[in-house]
Amino acid sequence: MLKGKDILTTAQFSLPELNLIMDTAAKYEEKIKAQEIIRDLDGKVVACLFFEPSTRTRLSFESAANRLGARVISMANAASSSVAKGESLPDTIRTVDGYADIIVMRHPMTGSAQIAADNAQHPFINAGDGSGQHPTQALLDIYTIRKERGNLSDLTITFLGDLKYGRTVHSLGYLMTLFKNKMIFVSPPSLKMPAELTADFRNRGAEIEETDDLKSALAQSDLVYVTRIQRERFENPEEYERLKGSYIIDQKIIDEAKKGITILHPLPRVDEISTEIDDYEGAAYFRQAHNGIYIRMALLALVSGIKVI
Amino acid sequence: MLKGKDILTTAQFSLPELNLIMDTAAKYEEKIKAQEIIRDLDGKVVACLFFEPSTRTRLSFESAANRLGARVISMANAASSSVAKGESLPDTIRTVDGYADIIVMRHPMTGSAQIAADNAQHPFINAGDGSGQHPTQALLDIYTIRKERGNLSDLTITFLGDLKYGRTVHSLGYLMTLFKNKMIFVSPPSLKMPAELTADFRNRGAEIEETDDLKSALAQSDLVYVTRIQRERFENPEEYERLKGSYIIDQKIIDEAKKGITILHPLPRVDEISTEIDDYEGAAYFRQAHNGIYIRMALLALVSGIKVI
Amino acid sequence: MLKGKDILTTAQFSLPELNLIMDTAAKYEEKIKAQEIIRDLDGKVVACLFFEPSTRTRLSFESAANRLGARVISMANAASSSVAKGESLPDTIRTVDGYADIIVMRHPMTGSAQIAADNAQHPFINAGDGSGQHPTQALLDIYTIRKERGNLSDLTITFLGDLKYGRTVHSLGYLMTLFKNKMIFVSPPSLKMPAELTADFRNRGAEIEETDDLKSALAQSDLVYVTRIQRERFENPEEYERLKGSYIIDQKIIDEAKKGITILHPLPRVDEISTEIDDYEGAAYFRQAHNGIYIRMALLALVSGIKVI
Numbered sequence: 001m002l003k004g005k006d007i008l009t010t011a012q013f014s015l016p017e018l019n020l021i022m023d024t025a026a027k028y029e030e031k032i033k034a035q036e037i038i039r040d041l042d043g044k045v046v047a048c049l050f051f052e053p054s055t056r057t058r059l060s061f062e063s064a065a066n067r068l069g070a071r072v073i074s075m076a077n078a079a080s081s082s083v084a085k086g087e088s089l090p091d092t093i094r095t096v097d098g099y100a101d102i103i104v105m106r107h108p109m110t111g112s113a114q115i116a117a118d119n120a121q122h123p124f125i126n127a128g129d130g131s132g133q134h135p136t137q138a139l140l141d142i143y144t145i146r147k148e149r150g151n152l153s154d155l156t157i158t159f160l161g162d163l164k165y166g167r168t169v170h171s172l173g174y175l176m177t178l179f180k181n182k183m184i185f186v187s188p189p190s191l192k193m194p195a196e197l198t199a200d201f202r203n204r205g206a207e208i209e210e211t212d213d214l215k216s217a218l219a220q221s222d223l224v225y226v227t228r229i230q231r232e233r234f235e236n237p238e239e240y241e242r243l244k245g246s247y248i249i250d251q252k253i254i255d256e257a258k259k260g261i262t263i264l265h266p267l268p269r270v271d272e273i274s275t276e277i278d279d280y281e282g283a284a285y286f287r288q289a290h291n292g293i294y295i296r297m298a299l300l301a302l303v304s305g306i307k308v309i
Numbered sequence: 310m311l312k313g314k315d316i317l318t319t320a321q322f323s324l325p326e327l328n329l330i331m332d333t334a335a336k337y338e339e340k341i342k343a344q345e346i347i348r349d350l351d352g353k354v355v356a357c358l359f360f361e362p363s364t365r366t367r368l369s370f371e372s373a374a375n376r377l378g379a380r381v382i383s384m385a386n387a388a389s390s391s392v393a394k395g396e397s398l399p400d401t402i403r404t405v406d407g408y409a410d411i412i413v414m415r416h417p418m419t420g421s422a423q424i425a426a427d428n429a430q431h432p433f434i435n436a437g438d439g440s441g442q443h444p445t446q447a448l449l450d451i452y453t454i455r456k457e458r459g460n461l462s463d464l465t466i467t468f469l470g471d472l473k474y475g476r477t478v479h480s481l482g483y484l485m486t487l488f489k490n491k492m493i494f495v496s497p498p499s500l501k502m503p504a505e506l507t508a509d510f511r512n513r514g515a516e517i518e519e520t521d522d523l524k525s526a527l528a529q530s531d532l533v534y535v536t537r538i539q540r541e542r543f544e545n546p547e548e549y550e551r552l553k554g555s556y557i558i559d560q561k562i563i564d565e566a567k568k569g570i571t572i573l574h575p576l577p578r579v580d581e582i583s584t585e586i587d588d589y590e591g592a593a594y595f596r597q598a599h600n601g602i603y604i605r606m607a608l609l610a611l612v613s614g615i616k617v618i
Numbered sequence: 619m620l621k622g623k624d625i626l627t628t629a630q631f632s633l634p635e636l637n638l639i640m641d642t643a644a645k646y647e648e649k650i651k652a653q654e655i656i657r658d659l660d661g662k663v664v665a666c667l668f669f670e671p672s673t674r675t676r677l678s679f680e681s682a683a684n685r686l687g688a689r690v691i692s693m694a695n696a697a698s699s700s701v702a703k704g705e706s707l708p709d710t711i712r713t714v715d716g717y718a719d720i721i722v723m724r725h726p727m728t729g730s731a732q733i734a735a736d737n738a739q740h741p742f743i744n745a746g747d748g749s750g751q752h753p754t755q756a757l758l759d760i761y762t763i764r765k766e767r768g769n770l771s772d773l774t775i776t777f778l779g780d781l782k783y784g785r786t787v788h789s790l791g792y793l794m795t796l797f798k799n800k801m802i803f804v805s806p807p808s809l810k811m812p813a814e815l816t817a818d819f820r821n822r823g824a825e826i827e828e829t830d831d832l833k834s835a836l837a838q839s840d841l842v843y844v845t846r847i848q849r850e851r852f853e854n855p856e857e858y859e860r861l862k863g864s865y866i867i868d869q870k871i872i873d874e875a876k877k878g879i880t881i882l883h884p885l886p887r888v889d890e891i892s893t894e895i896d897d898y899e900g901a902a903y904f905r906q907a908h909n910g911i912y913i914r915m916a917l918l919a920l921v922s923g924i925k926v927i
Contacts, residue, residue, distance in 0.1 A: 037661035043346035045372050056713060059691045063663050063717040066689035071375035073368045076385070076694070087577035090584075095365060095576060098599025099372040267713060268705035275708075290716025352655035354681050380684035382677045385694070396886035399893075404674060404885060407908025408681040 003305035006117040006124040009133040010171040015178060022143050024298035025291070027308045032067060032294070040306045041070035047100035049092075050127070051078035051107040056267065056289070057127050057136075061104050064296035073100060093119040102300060105129075123303035131167060137266055138171035140295040141225070144288040148262045149222060153179040158217045160186045161227035161247055161272060163193040168266045169227055170197060177204035184209045184217045188243045191233060214246065218257035224249065226265045228272050250274035254282075264288050312614035315426040315433040318442040319480040324487060331452050333607035334600070336617045341376060341603070349615045350379035356409035358401075359436070360387035360416040365576065365598070366436050366445075370413050373605035382409060402428040411609060414438075432612035440476060446575055447480035449604040450534070453597040457571045458531060462488040467526045469495045470536035470556055470581060472502040477575045478536055479506060486513035493518045493526045497552045500542060523555065527566035533558065535574045537581050559583035563591075573597050621923035624735040624742040627751040628789040633796055640761050642916035643909070645926045650685060650912070658924045659688035665718035667710075668745070669696035669725040674885065674907070675745050675754075679722050682914035691718060711737040720918060723747075741921035749785060755884055756789035758913040759843070762906040766880045767840060771797040776835045778804045779845035779865055779890060781811040786884045787845055788815060795822035802827045802835045806861045809851060832864065836875035842867065844883045846890050868892035872900075882906050 001020055031038055046065040050058050062072045089112060096103060097120045105116050106127040113126035128134040146152050159169045163185055183206055185193045202208055211217055218224060226249055234240040254277055265273055265285040277283050310329055340347055355374040359367050371381045405412060406429045414425050415436040422435035437443040455461050468478045472494055492515055494502045511517055520526055527533060535558055543549040563586055574582055574594040586592050619638055649656055664683040668676050680690045714721060715738045723734050724745040731744035746752040764770050777787045781803050801824055803811045820826055829835055836842060844867055852858040872895055883891055883903040895901050
């Protein structure tokens with residue numbers, strides 16, 4: 001179903017495709033946990049081109065490719081690339097396309113993923129393009145929700161933090177509208193979910209609530225998706241200092257939340273989730289990061305035409 | 310024939326060795342295109358030491374090594390090396406020689422390749438040493454000419470651009486004298502092919518022509534090898550601006566050139582070849598870059614004593 | 619015996635464990651020299667996290683992992699990591715723990731290895747933590763002594779150079795007290811072996827001598843372990859210039875030393891060993907560096923529960 005395709009945006013997937021990706025990820029997770037040695041991409045070369053450093057995402061893709069038996073060639077930093085000599089992105093991609101069977105790219109420029117995909121004959125996977133898309137993050141997010149909650153419907157989900165600039169919450173919000181869910185948005189006034197997105201989510205059938213009352217939001221939520229509020233987003237540093245404490249998840253907040261609430265975070269976290277709740281069984285953010293391996297294995301395999309049994 | 314040998318300069322190869330390298334590359338190209346999984350270097354470790362960044366060359370060597378089944382250990386940047394602690398090149402090489410079965414090195418210092426090879430017991434491959442040699446580039450160039458034109462003799466080849474500092478045109482020019490060819494040199498007056506090289510090529514039997522009339526050169530050429538003219542080469546920036554337009558290959562130039570002319574370029578290009586001719590079937594520069602994989606596979610295999618059938 | 623364990627300090631090993639590590643290293647050395655292809659860690663992923671650059675140690679670990687059939691994911695430089703975004707070391711480790719089966723880490727902060735190991739469920743190997751421990755160096759040192767001298771007891775060993783800050787001589791000194799040996803310390807007055815270490819070594823049964831007479835020390839030594847004296851260690855640059863010549867090993871010094879004396883150095887060397895003795899058969903420092911591969915293979919295999927036959 002995805003053989004030979006590019007992975008560019010969260011929005012490109014049909015519901016059957018989403019389910020295929022998650023089911024494939026689940027099969028790989030099972031095999032890895034059973035310490036099975038997988039050779040599905042034996043003989044293949046995956047190029048990881050990171051024009052912007054992102055060690056976490058790069059290591060996750062490289063681990064996924066290696067666990068499938070593929071080999072990896074890697075550029076961790078564009079500073080050392082031909083780009084520095086004035087080469088255009090299309091030229092770089094056309095060259096690397098002859099070195100590898102799949103290209104994974106992270107690039108600071110919004111829209112660069114589409115340009116790259118257009119110039120690659122091999123499958124291309126977007127690992128984040130500026131403020132654009134980061135589809136593998138959203139996919140690992142819903143995969144994690146499905147695993148943690150057992151299903152993807154009839155959930156109440158609070159999105160917390162920077163909902164204006166947070167690319168991950170936009171993509172995940174979109175994906176959750178494909179299922180029947182209620183979403184609650186809790187953020188500083190200056191970092192609210194953009195109105196057009198809220199409208200779009202409503203049009204797609206989602207029940208939406210916006211509030212600044214974190215306590216009551218969590219009292220009814222099955223899941224809270226926390227994002228970091230960055231100091232740089234505030235013109236006024238005092239406003240940042242005043243606000244940030246109101247959006248921290250700690251033991252006290254969890255004690256008053258709905259029992260068994262699941263906590264997600266795209267990581268890295270700084271202090272928006274207190275380490276005192278790391279051992280709480282609903283604290284799923286490290287499991288979430290680990291799920292990235294299985295989702296990325298699934299995508300690398302599916303675009304290569306592998307059917308996992 | 311090449312087992313255990315170092316690859317240092319273009320000049321080291323006998324004609325039978327050149328043919329063996331190209332024939333081996335052709336066999337690997339066939340296998341890769343047939344998606345055959347190759348294990349010829351299974352169990353071997355290839356060290357890629359880049360004391361000067363060159364992502365394209367590094368990724369090409371790493372892909373080649375991986376496609377042979379070898380494993381790669383890699384230094385993409387000397388800044389982080391023991392060299393920074395004052396270690397000599399011979400010491401670095403003697404150490405890494407114990408970590409790997411083949412050493413590939415790029416280094417900014419002319420002559421460094423010979424020093425390194427002298428200190429390595431394992432085969433050593435020069436991936437470019439300053440203004441010295443870059444033999445794998447010249448090898449992939451002639452392999453490309455053989456593939457694109459069907460043979461390596463009786464060709465008229467125009468070399469265009471910076472012929473003074475262009476290491477690639479020097480090496481390729483030398484190799485082409487091993488066959489019977491005519492070479493036309495077209496360059497700004499200040500960037501002409503060095504007189505001693507021109508004399509040397511003539512002594513080896515090549516027919517040479519020097520001109521600044523690009524149009525008439527291309528009207529009789531089977532092939533044009535384009536190189537970049539760098540602004541830094543001019544004392545007078547105005548002269549650069551005035552000249553650079555005269556050495557650009559675009560659709561109009563191609564329309565007036567010999568029918569079917571093949572265009573090569575070592576890449577990266579900036580604007581010396583217009584993107585409007587990228588789809589012209591004689592535009593072979595990306596195929597040329599891809600051929601680097603097969604040539605490098607051939608060299609890695611041959612110095613390891615592998616005979617490809 | 620070491621299955622699932624972390625490798626943190628030299629002091630953690632029992633004598634049977636040390637012997638197991640060295641015996642395992644010896645078996646791998648034999649296999650590698652017989653060009654045997656090893657698959658003991660097939661399907662495993664080893665993460666090499668270098669928060670401080672150390673090309674030599676990183677390439678050695680990566681070669682070792684690859685020679686075992688494992689795959690490697692690698693961070694050569696912390697500048698590009700999530701740490702730059704303010705992530706804590708425990709969070710980084712917990713994330714990477716889900717990407718890999720073994721974590722190897724180098725970090726500039728003393729004590730960081732323990733923190734990392736506490737946060738990893740998979741085996742963790744310390745590749746150097748600041749002025750703390752670098753256990754694989756000490757292990758390859760004693761492995762080299764056993765190979766070069768045939769045994770680890772009844773030796774007279776001179777430690778030369780910076781004995782105050784030299785982490786390697788502290789660890790090796792400790793290990794040598796497990797066997798019955800005499801140690802002679804030769805250093806500038808300001809860079810003497812710390813008194814508490816000397817006392818500790820004596821308490822453990824070692825015979826200790828401190829002197830500034832290098833010649834008489836070497837006349838009775840089976841082995842000299844040389845370390846670099848760094849200019850930065852001296853408040854007074856003139857004192858450095860005055861002293862450094864007294865601690866250089868050259869042909870003249872070797873001519874007057876005990877016949878067959880073995881020379882070790884953790885490398886990189888700058889000028890504390892003259893290159894004129896590199897061909898002397900007792901000059902074992904490059905063999906010592908190469909032994910790092912076998913020791914690291916042994917550790918990676920043993921913590922993974924592999925028994926080598």
